[in-house]
Amino acid sequence: MSETAESLHIAVIGTGVIGAAWVSGFLAAGHTVTAFDPAPGAENRLRSQLTDRTASASAPQTDQIRFASDIADAVADADFIQENGPERLEVKQSMLADIAEAAPPNAIIASSTSGFAPSEIAARTRNKPERIVVGHPFNPAHLVPLVEVVPTPNAPTEVVERALEIYRSIGKKPILVRAELPGHVVNRLQAALWQEAYSLVNRGVVSVADIDTAISYGPGLRWAVLGPLALQHLSGGEGGMQHVLDHLGPPQEVWMHDLEQVHLDDQLKDKLVAGVDAELFGRDEKRIAAQRDSMLRDIIELKKRYEELP
Numbered sequence: 664m665s666e667t668a669e670s671l672h673i674a675v676i677g678t679g680v681i682g683a684a685w686v687s688g689f690l691a692a693g694h695t696v697t698a699f700d701p702a703p704g705a706e707n708r709l710r711s712q713l714t715d716r717t718a719s720a721s722a723p724q725t726d727q728i729r730f731a732s733d734i735a736d737a738v739a740d741a742d743f744i745q746e747n748g749p750e751r752l753e754v755k756q757s758m759l760a761d762i763a764e765a766a767p768p769n770a771i772i773a774s775s776t777s778g779f780a781p782s783e784i785a786a787r788t789r790n791k792p793e794r795i796v797v798g799h800p801f802n803p804a805h806l807v808p809l810v811e812v813v814p815t816p817n818a819p820t821e822v823v824e825r826a827l828e829i830y831r832s833i834g835k836k837p838i839l840v841r842a843e844l845p846g847h848v849v850n851r852l853q854a855a856l857w858q859e860a861y862s863l864v865n866r867g868v869v870s871v872a873d874i875d876t877a878i879s880y881g882p883g884l885r886w887a888v889l890g891p892l893a894l895q896h897l898s899g900g901e902g903g904m905q906h907v908l909d910h911l912g913p914p915q916e917v918w919m920h921d922l923e924q925v926h927l928d929d930q931l932k933d934k935l936v937a938g939v940d941a942e943l944f945g946r947d948e949k950r951i952a953a954q955r956d957s958m959l960r961d962i963i964e965l966k967k968r969y970e971e972l973p
């Protein structure tokens with residue numbers, strides 16, 4: 664954290680996969696963290712994960728964390744709260760109601776929910792529900808910079824701006840989502856790709872491994888550099904996006920309208936599971952995950968060197 668940046672008091676509620684990642688990010692940026700998770704052994708698990716991550720470049724300051732005895736204790740002095748409980752609506756609603764009851768009135772409350780709308784999870788909150796936003800991260804969340812911020816329709820501008828600013832302060836790259844939709848924006852984009860990938864596998868057009876090769880050795884390489892729309896613009900040469908849409912728009916529409924809806928029945932699930940097993944046969948999954956993280960770190964560092972790219 665730079666000397667001028669403020670140090671905030673952050674509460675992280677639920678310290679499973681995603682909560683632990685948020686704790687590392689907030690600590691590494693110089694904020695203090697109070698965490699709470701009711702699972703037996705949760706504090707030890709969190710501390711040992713943080714210790715493992717101290718080997719990385721952005722080592723979390725493990726002395727800046729306190730483990731609280733309940734939600735009220737965790738959020739009592741918080742400036743910002745990140746909720747990461749189980750993805751079940753009634754659990755989220757109850758956790759957020761408890762958090763809002765005990766948090767200072769100006770604290771912002773963000774939920775990591777992968778798909779619920781902020782209005783849905785705030786439905787049982789009586790104490791200033793308009794300060795509840797979705798702050799949806801991406802796995803592995805201690806590395807991937809993207810966070811989707813989804814406010815409720817009547818959220819004050821200050822709440823939205825402040826949430827975006829706090830995420831930027833820990834090196835995240837937030838985007839603002841201006842409507843409440845199932846899956847927010849990014850899981851919908853992923854769902855569009857998954858739908859066609861599953862359909863192509865189901866029809867026997869390509870294998871699971873072929874789909875993964877096609878993306879990770881093809882468009883996926885470019886997508887880490889520039890998004891799919893800016894890339895489309897570049898592919899149009901001097902005519903840019905206008906030329907691409909005029910020239911390739913009509914066939915593109917044919918492809919878009921030919922996409923098939925899939926239903927995840929047992930037969931398709933079996934094909935997908937067997938396909939991934941065949942693709943990864945003989946490889947060590949722990950090493951795959953570690954190499955994914957290591958390569959992601961390299962790519963994220965590399966991106967900082969190319970200032971002309973958005």
Ligand SMILES: NC(=O)c1ccc[n+]([C@@H]2O[C@H](COP(=O)([O-])OP(=O)(O)OC[C@H]3O[C@@H](n4cnc5c(N)ncnc54)[C@H](O)[C@@H]3O)[C@@H](O)[C@H]2O)c1
Pocket residue numbers: 676677678679680681682699700701702705746747748749750758775776777778799800801802
């Ligand atoms: N795993 C992912 O890839 C991913 C990515 C983005 C967002 N998310 C979202 O993040 C949230 C957490 O997911 P996860 O993968 O970390 O799940 P997880 O199962 O690893 O962690 C959930 C944690 O919540 C704790 N918990 C249960 N009840 C609680 C309570 N009343 N108060 C506080 N903590 C409580 C559990 O003990 C557990 O440690 C979900 O909303 C999920 O949709 C997950």
